[in-house]
Amino acid sequence: MTVVRVESTGRLLSTTIFLKNSTQNKGATTISRFTKKVSKQIGLPPGSLVHVGEKRTENVKISIIDYDENQLNEEVVATVEKCFFFKEQPTVTWINIDGIHNTEIIDKIGKHFELHPLILEDIMNTGQRPKLEDFDHYLYIVLKMLQIEEDEDEIKAEQVSLIIGDNFVISFQEVEGDVFDYVRERIRSGKGRIRKLNSDYLAYALMDAIVDGYFMILEKLGDRIELMEDDLLENPTTDTLQDIHSLKREMIFLRKSIWPLREVISRLERGESSLINESTTLYMKDIYDHTIQIIDSIESFRDMLSGMLDIYLSTISNKMNEVMKVLTIISTIFIPITFIAGIYGMNFEYMPELGWRWSYPLLWLVIISVATTMILFFKRRGWL
Numbered sequence: 380m381t382v383v384r385v386e387s388t389g390r391l392l393s394t395t396i397f398l399k400n401s402t403q404n405k406g407a408t409t410i411s412r413f414t415k416k417v418s419k420q421i422g423l424p425p426g427s428l429v430h431v432g433e434k435r436t437e438n439v440k441i442s443i444i445d446y447d448e449n450q451l452n453e454e455v456v457a458t459v460e461k462c463f464f465f466k467e468q469p470t471v472t473w474i475n476i477d478g479i480h481n482t483e484i485i486d487k488i489g490k491h492f493e494l495h496p497l498i499l500e501d502i503m504n505t506g507q508r509p510k511l512e513d514f515d516h517y518l519y520i521v522l523k524m525l526q527i528e529e530d531e532d533e534i535k536a537e538q539v540s541l542i543i544g545d546n547f548v549i550s551f552q553e554v555e556g557d558v559f560d561y562v563r564e565r566i567r568s569g570k571g572r573i574r575k576l577n578s579d580y581l582a583y584a585l586m587d588a589i590v591d592g593y594f595m596i597l598e599k600l601g602d603r604i605e606l607m608e609d610d611l612l613e614n615p616t617t618d619t620l621q622d623i624h625s626l627k628r629e630m631i632f633l634r635k636s637i638w639p640l641r642e643v644i645s646r647l648e649r650g651e652s653s654l655i656n657e658s659t660t661l662y663m664k665d666i667y668d669h670t671i672q673i674i675d676s677i678e679s680f681r682d683m684l685s686g687m688l689d690i691y692l693s694t695i696s697n698k699m700n701e702v703m704k705v706l707t708i709i710s711t712i713f714i715p716i717t718f719i720a721g722i723y724g725m726n727f728e729y730m731p732e733l734g735w736r737w738s739y740p741l742l743w744l745v746i747i748s749v750a751t752t753m754i755l756f757f758k759r760r761g762w763l
Contacts (some may be wrong), residue, residue, distance in 0.1 A: 425497060428482040432505035432538075432553060439478035440555055444566055445470050448574050451567065459484045463491045465547060471578050472547040473566075477555040479503050479540075485551075492517070492549065494542065502551050505538045509639040511646050518543040518654055520582070520643060523636035524558060524589050525596055534596060534629055536636045539589065543582045543654055550585060558592045559585060579659045583666070586644075590666055593637060593673045597680075600629065604683060611687055615694050623688050630681045637677065641670050708757055715749050 441459060445452040447470045456462065465472040479485060479502055489499040498519050501507050512519040520541040525534055539557075542549040550559075562584045565573050573584055604626065610619055647655055648663035655663070723732070723742065732738045757763045 425500070428486055428499055428503055430480045430482065430503045432480075432503075435478060435480040435554070437478060437554075439476060439481045439484055441484075442475045442477075444473045444475075444563070446566055446574055447471065448569075451569075451574075453567070459487050462488070466492060466544075468546065470546065471581060473581055474547065474549045475559075476549070476551050479505075479551050479553060488549065492542065492544070492547075494519075498542075502540045505553060507538060507540075509636070509643050511643040513652050515653075516544065518582075518652055520586070522586065522589050522640065522643075524552075525592055525633070525636060526556075526558065533625075534632065536632070539585075541582055541585065543578060545654060546578055548578050548581050548585070558588045562588055576659070577656060579655045580662070583659055583662045587662075587666055587669075590640075590669050590673070593633075594669070596633075597673060597676050600626065600680065601676075604680060604687075608683075608687060611690055611694070615691050620688075620691055623684055623691065627681070627684050627688075630677055630684065634674075634677050634681070637670070637673055641667070641674060644670050704762065708762065712750050712753050715753075716746050719746060719749075 440455065441462065442455045443453070443462060443465065445465055445468065450470075462474050465474070476484070476488070482503070485499055485503060488494070489496070494517070495514060498512070498514075501519070501521065507521045509523060510521050518541075520543065522539045522541070523536045524539045525536055537553050537557075540551040542551075562573070562581075565571055565584070573580060607619065607622055607626070610616075644663060644667040648660050648667050650657060650660045719742065723730070726733070754763070
């Protein structure tokens with residue numbers, strides 16, 4: 380099992396070799412990727428803070444980047460209270476929280492930044508679909524960040540929640556490690572517009588980095604499909620069928636993670652919220668175009684895989700037909716020979732050929748003549 384992860388200019392490049400485990404293990408893995416256990420929330424009142432997702436024990440990391448056009452302050456804070464100072468600052472502040480399993484930290488942030496309890500509940504529930512909710516003084520956005528973790532064999536989706544305020548953006552991630560390094564470098568270097576514009580442009584930059592990661596993954600999956608197509612035409616095996624089903628599951632997983640994002644970006648680029656400036660809506664339209672392009676690629680890949688599955692079944696069927704044709708021809712040749720051998724194998728006392736000196740050679744001559752005649756007939760008809 381091999382995983383390759385390359386970072387180039389801060390963007391994620393990833394490739395994967397899919398699972399080669401048993402069908403049972405694959406089924407269990409697929410189900411866990413599509414569903415989250417919510418039994419811990421049953422019976423609790425709305426807004427209860429319960430972490431739904433993989434169990435985490437590591438410490439929560441809180442990093443802050445505060446900037447404007449002329450100055451930059453970047454630090455990792457030990458307590459969540461140190462974030463509160465930046466709420467009323469005129470500068471733009473990006474608060475990134477790696478780890479959402481600590482209910483105390485999520486609760487404190489929610490109370491200070493006046494976040495609705497249902498929003499906090501959604502932040503801690505990692506099974507959310509991409510969505511946008513407008514609360515007038517802030518926006519809540521859920522996205523799926525796709526990447527390939529070390530020592531893993533399949534695409535992983537991590538939920539990223541964004542709170543967009545007038546002068547701040549709070550991002551919540553499940554674990555440390557993301558595709559935002561390119562955004563951080565732009566802020567540090569002061570290149571481009573990011574230091575000159577407001578928090579809505581920062582939110583755009585984060586969303587754009589996530590969407591760019593989709594392109595990299597689709598590129599690698601496309602290469603995988605092309606290689607599989609060559610194997611399918613040359614020598615399809617059961618491993619080929621297994622790879623086709625693995626890729627079909629990946630496409631379903633990608634579609635589930637990305638398809639709802641189209642509606643989210645559409646609402647943002649229409650400029651329905653006062654927190655999104657008109658100048659930023661133009662950039663949101665660019666993300667919308669990229670999202671449509673990604674969805675079209677996923678649908679194309681799904682159609683290609685369905686066609687490849689049909690080709691595989693047709694190829695196997697043709698091979699089986701070839702085998703059956705050879706066996707049928709062999710059986711047809713031996714049927715008259717078996718008939719002749721059956722007659723003279725009865726050994727009746729008054730069979731005239733039994734006492735004839737040339738009976739045995741003549742019998743072989745008849746058998747060879749029958750077989751030769753049938754073979755020539757089959758070749759003339761194009762069956763051989």
